Amino acid sequence: MQRVVVFGGGVAAAMAALAVGRAYARLGTDVTWIDTGEAPAPHAALIAPPDLATFHRLLGIDEAALVRHAAATVNMGQQFAGWSGGDHAFLHAYGDAGSPFASLPFVQHWTRARQAGLGVALEDFCLAAAAAKQGRTGAPREAATRQAVKQGWHLDAARYAKLLRAACKRADVRIVSCTSAAVRTGGDRIGRIVLADGAPVDADLFIDTHGALVASLDPDATSERPGFCDRIIRASAPAFDPLPLYSRVAAHAAGWLTLIPLSGRTAIEFAYDSKTLSDADAPAALATVLGRSVDTAPPAPLANSARARAWVGNVVAVGPAAGAAPPLDGAELLLLQLGIAQMVLLWPIDRAAMVEADIYNEELAGTRARVADFTAQHFRLNARIGEPFWDDARTTPISAELASKIDLFAARGMFAHFNHEAHVEDSWALVMAGHGVTPRSFDPQALLTEDQALMTEFQRQLRAVASDVHAMETHVDALRRMRG
Amino acid sequence: MGDRFELVIVGGGTAGWMCAAACAAKLDPVRFRVRLVESEEIGTVGVGEATLPQMKDFNDFLGLDEVEFMKATQASFKLGIEFVNWGCEGDRYIHPFGTFGRPIGEADFFSYWIRANRAGTAAPLFDYCFPIVTALQNRFMLPVGDGNDVRSAFAYAYHLDAFLYARYLRGWAEARGIERVEGRIVEVEQDNESGDIAAVKLASGTHVAGDMFVDCSGFRSLLLGQTLGVEIEDWSHWLPCDSAQAVPSVRSADFTPYTRSTRRTAGWQWRIPLQHRTGNGYVYSSADISDDEAAATLLANLDGEALADPRVLRFKAGKREQAWAKNCVGMGLAGGFLEPLESTSIYLVQMAIMHMLTLMPSERATDPALPSEFNRVMDVEYDRIRDFLILHYVANEADAPLWERVTAIDLPDTLAGKIERFRHRGYIEAYRDGLFGPPSWQAVFVGQGVEPAAADRLADVLPAATVNERLANLAATIADAAATLPSHADFIARYCPAPAP
Numbered sequence: 004m005q006r007v008v009v010f011g012g013g014v015a016a017a018m019a020a021l022a023v024g025r026a027y028a029r030l031g032t033d034v035t036w037i038d039t040g041e042a043p044a045p046h047a048a049l050i051a052p053p054d055l056a057t058f059h060r061l062l063g064i065d066e067a068a069l070v071r072h073a074a075a076t077v078n079m080g081q082q083f084a085g086w087s088g089g090d091h092a093f094l095h096a097y098g099d100a101g102s103p104f105a106s107l108p109f110v111q112h113w114t115r116a117r118q119a120g121l122g123v124a125l126e127d128f129c130l131a132a133a134a135a136k137q138g139r140t141g142a143p144r145e146a147a148t149r150q151a152v153k154q155g156w157h158l159d160a161a162r163y164a165k166l167l168r169a170a171c172k173r174a175d176v177r178i179v180s181c182t183s184a185a186v187r188t189g190g191d192r193i194g195r196i197v198l199a200d201g202a203p204v205d206a207d208l209f210i211d212t213h214g215a216l217v218a219s220l221d222p223d224a225t226s227e228r229p230g231f232c233d234r235i236i237r238a239s240a241p242a243f244d245p246l247p248l249y250s251r252v253a254a255h256a257a258g259w260l261t262l263i264p265l266s267g268r269t270a271i272e273f274a275y276d277s278k279t280l281s282d283a284d285a286p287a288a289l290a291t292v293l294g295r296s297v298d299t300a301p302p303a304p305l306a307n308s309a310r311a312r313a314w315v316g317n318v319v320a321v322g323p324a325a326g327a328a329p330p331l332d333g334a335e336l337l338l339l340q341l342g343i344a345q346m347v348l349l350w351p352i353d354r355a356a357m358v359e360a361d362i363y364n365e366e367l368a369g370t371r372a373r374v375a376d377f378t379a380q381h382f383r384l385n386a387r388i389g390e391p392f393w394d395d396a397r398t399t400p401i402s403a404e405l406a407s408k409i410d411l412f413a414a415r416g417m418f419a420h421f422n423h424e425a426h427v428e429d430s431w432a433l434v435m436a437g438h439g440v441t442p443r444s445f446d447p448q449a450l451l452t453e454d455q456a457l458m459t460e461f462q463r464q465l466r467a468v469a470s471d472v473h474a475m476e477t478h479v480d481a482l483r484r485m486r487g
Numbered sequence: 488m489g490d491r492f493e494l495v496i497v498g499g500g501t502a503g504w505m506c507a508a509a510c511a512a513k514l515d516p517v518r519f520r521v522r523l524v525e526s527e528e529i530g531t532v533g534v535g536e537a538t539l540p541q542m543k544d545f546n547d548f549l550g551l552d553e554v555e556f557m558k559a560t561q562a563s564f565k566l567g568i569e570f571v572n573w574g575c576e577g578d579r580y581i582h583p584f585g586t587f588g589r590p591i592g593e594a595d596f597f598s599y600w601i602r603a604n605r606a607g608t609a610a611p612l613f614d615y616c617f618p619i620v621t622a623l624q625n626r627f628m629l630p631v632g633d634g635n636d637v638r639s640a641f642a643y644a645y646h647l648d649a650f651l652y653a654r655y656l657r658g659w660a661e662a663r664g665i666e667r668v669e670g671r672i673v674e675v676e677q678d679n680e681s682g683d684i685a686a687v688k689l690a691s692g693t694h695v696a697g698d699m700f701v702d703c704s705g706f707r708s709l710l711l712g713q714t715l716g717v718e719i720e721d722w723s724h725w726l727p728c729d730s731a732q733a734v735p736s737v738r739s740a741d742f743t744p745y746t747r748s749t750r751r752t753a754g755w756q757w758r759i760p761l762q763h764r765t766g767n768g769y770v771y772s773s774a775d776i777s778d779d780e781a782a783a784t785l786l787a788n789l790d791g792e793a794l795a796d797p798r799v800l801r802f803k804a805g806k807r808e809q810a811w812a813k814n815c816v817g818m819g820l821a822g823g824f825l826e827p828l829e830s831t832s833i834y835l836v837q838m839a840i841m842h843m844l845t846l847m848p849s850e851r852a853t854d855p856a857l858p859s860e861f862n863r864v865m866d867v868e869y870d871r872i873r874d875f876l877i878l879h880y881v882a883n884e885a886d887a888p889l890w891e892r893v894t895a896i897d898l899p900d901t902l903a904g905k906i907e908r909f910r911h912r913g914y915i916e917a918y919r920d921g922l923f924g925p926p927s928w929q930a931v932f933v934g935q936g937v938e939p940a941a942a943d944r945l946a947d948v949l950p951a952a953t954v955n956e957r958l959a960n961l962a963a964t965i966a967d968a969a970a971t972l973p974s975h976a977d978f979i980a981r982y983c984p985a986p987a988p
Binding site for chain 1: 513514515517518519844845846847848849854855856857859860863904907908911912914916918919920940941943944945947948
């Protein structure tokens with residue numbers, strides 16, 4: 004692949020160009036990014052799961068740059084509020100759901116204790132959750148729990164896109180701005196792009212985040228999936244003080260409201276179902292929930308369609324061109340990152356016959372399905388009984404794989420694993436337990452632990468969590484240290 | 488919970504006693520009563536058995552002492568399987584219990600090897616694997632603890648007498664409260680309404696009732712197949728061997744820390760070295776050779792005097808459509824059969840036991856999610872092994888009628904495409920559950936002559952000289968380390984010598 008073109012704008016195009024440039028410019032690959040100018044929507048923020056922190060190392064993006072230039076704050080999880088009706092909230096933290104002991108996952112012992120009347124929630128045994136709720140982050144030295152605490156980011160989308168664009172320039176990516184271009188196809192491939200000024204751009208491989216290239220080869224290959232909400236209002240409010248370490252997703256009669264803490268502002272996303280709430284009424288509904296009016300952009304559509312095949316001929320559709328991501332759980336950046344990383348790994352060998360396309364499409368379809376399952380569980384497990392939007396959401400069909408996962412967890416606190424899983428077991432456990440699923444039975448091997456020994460171990464773990472939290476740094480200290 | 492949950496294991500071969508021992512170790516006797524029904528009239532299918540490294544995990548899970556276990560079962564060590572005549576007549580390679588190479592740069596080791604191999608600057612892949620180099624010199628030592636030492640980079644399994652293993656576990660399990668019931672089963676009683684197994688009736692008239700039954704009755708699959716009518720999913724169109732002859736021979740001087748599988752006209756021959764004898768067998772397709780001719784071939788290809796007449800076994804490749812139906816779990820031969828080409832029999836029993844323990848119902852009314860998950864994960868295990876076995880068959884010269892047929896079969900969907908993708912760029916799908924990760928596929932592909940035409944492009948980032956230097960250093964480090972090890976025979980004699988049987 005001597006010549007590669009990235010076609011599109013915003014975060015997706017910049018991230019793809021940067022990843023490819025850093026991986027293959029060393030081998031003489033010429034990377035041209037035709038920047039079609041799409042920028043993130045006004046007010047938009049991104050929830051980056053911990054996986055992105057690892058990916059940033061490959062991209063050469065350090066935490067100081069994010070804190071300085073992308074309004075970044077630390078993301079230790081997502082809080083879900085009101086999904087069971089009432090005020091109940093739980094935290095999906097990125098970490099271990101308790102520490103395993105007696106050779107069994109913690110959730111087995113927890114299930115047994117719940118059946119015996121224990122009132123303590125699973126997340127109370129999770130160091131990451133306890134720390135996030137108390138405004139503490141980082142890794143404790145000499146940890147008492149030995150639990151993993153993983154951190155992602157909250158990012159200002161427009162500023163993050165700019166940061167990635169600047170990194171592209173440093174990585175010798177040639178950037179050409181062009182809002183319209185003509186595509187020349189030959190058979191099942193793209194041969195050439197002709198820019199608005201008539202300049203031709205040839206390439207062996209085209210990476211399309213815009214959508215026009217892949218659509219020219221594969222016009223009708225998108226399908227809708229249940230998206231629950233079809234409209235979104237983005238807004239901003241003053242920053243919280245102190246800055247939370249997690250975003251909050253509050254259920255609403257017509258959808259949900261996400262609050263994402265950034266340095267300098269709180270980003271707001273209000274997603275709603277236009278059958279339940281009209282565009283005319285939505286801004287007022289948002290102001291009611293917030294108890295004040297905020298700086299708001301007009302309602303915009305929320306896309307829900309995806310392509311069956313992301314890689315067609317010599318075009319790889321990435322990010323929005325491959326399909327809309329599920330609207331929660333940081334799925335947008337997660338899928339973008341996985342799509343780009345997989346493409347870098349499967350970098351085609353032969354420009355004439357890209358056997359890699361089939362592998363890539365299988366991998367990405369599987370990953371997309373599993374990521375969609377993770378988000379779909381929130382809707383399937385919601386307990387806002389009697390509200391039409393939520394009653395519909397609860398009965399919307401789910402994949403066979405998600406049905407097995409929910410059934411097995413509800414029966415035994417275990418996990419049905421499939422290929423292409425993108426979330427770890429403990430994330431599933433924290434979310435399903437958070438939505439109110441307490442397993443009906445547990446692994447009988449748990450009974451080898453005596454009742455008294457179990458209580459002692461639980462107390463030990465709760466003390467260890469408390470002492471580890473105490474040894475961690477505050478969010479503001481962490482950001483100051485990272486800023487350098 | 489009121490009375491104890493009653494678990495009845497039917498059949499006392501390797502599968503039955505492994506299951507009983509695991510129950511003794513891991514189920515609370517206050518809540519579970521576990522009985523095993525077996526008859527001394529019924530023989531078990533105990534031949535010299537080769538295993539996988541997971542067996543050590545199982546023994547550790549029980550808490551067995553390795554030395555005591557090895558002495559009791561005439562066990563020797565196993566670092567992999569040598570395949571002779573597979574691919575082409577005269578070829579040989581080892582499928583090891585370990586990975587190839589060590590990290591060199593951003594790409595995986597195998598990609599660097601492809602690159603250097605295509606440039607003509609690499610040694611054979613197998614020279615970059617410590618357990619292979621060691622095995623070929625008939626040396627052995629337990630892995631050292633230091634992760635930076637190449638002598639830590641492998642796992643090991645055992646060759647053992649499966650009959651003695653069952654006997655050893657019987658003593659172990661009975662000492663820990665498992666009740667053994669002697670008797671031949673003459674009738675299986677089912678609940679009229681649910682169809683569940685209610686009890687087995689013995690020739691003596693005794694009823695052994697239970698809440699849940701484990702069928703370890705071998706090929707006849709008394710409960711799962713005969714009583715509950717769970718059919719076999721027939722895989723013999725992919726794996727046509729349907730017979731075997733087994734014979735022990737005296738221990739030979741060539742005391743290998745590996746199993747040997749030699750491809751023959753109508754199938755393949757195994758060789759499994761135990762401490763005081765060698766287990767041998769010929770697995771064949773009865774459409775391609777007569778029993779007498781197979782026996783003669785086997786006896787003509789021993790490296791020691793035969794100690795008995797060859798014994799014939801019949802089977803069909805496949806698995807039961809559900810391994811858990813009603814209140815009955817089938818394991819071992821009662822649940823399915825795959826030829827022992829990759830030593831997977833005991834592994835499959837072990838997986839069934841581990842999954843059954845974690846999914847054991849807590850009351851008589853079984854939550855349907857439990858058997859559903861059990862069957863799903865066991866299907867994954869069987870499918871993965873099946874595809875890997877088929878790969879051994881298809882990647883061969885078509886040099887005899889059997890081999891003409893198997894190299895031209897329609898592959899299962901899950902295998903089709905894998906071979907083409909490997910040839911294109913050495914791509915192997917990695918999966919989370921089930922046996923045989925990328926190093927195993929690499930070994931068999933390369934060993935049987937399927938070589939990639941290109942490597943991951945990331946492997947091109949390092950200069951060729953750097954790659955060649957690192958490859959050469961690694962091969963030298965492995966060769967030097969291997970030379971420090973004692974012989975397999977000496978190590979066994981010192982570590983775990985078994986008395987002559």
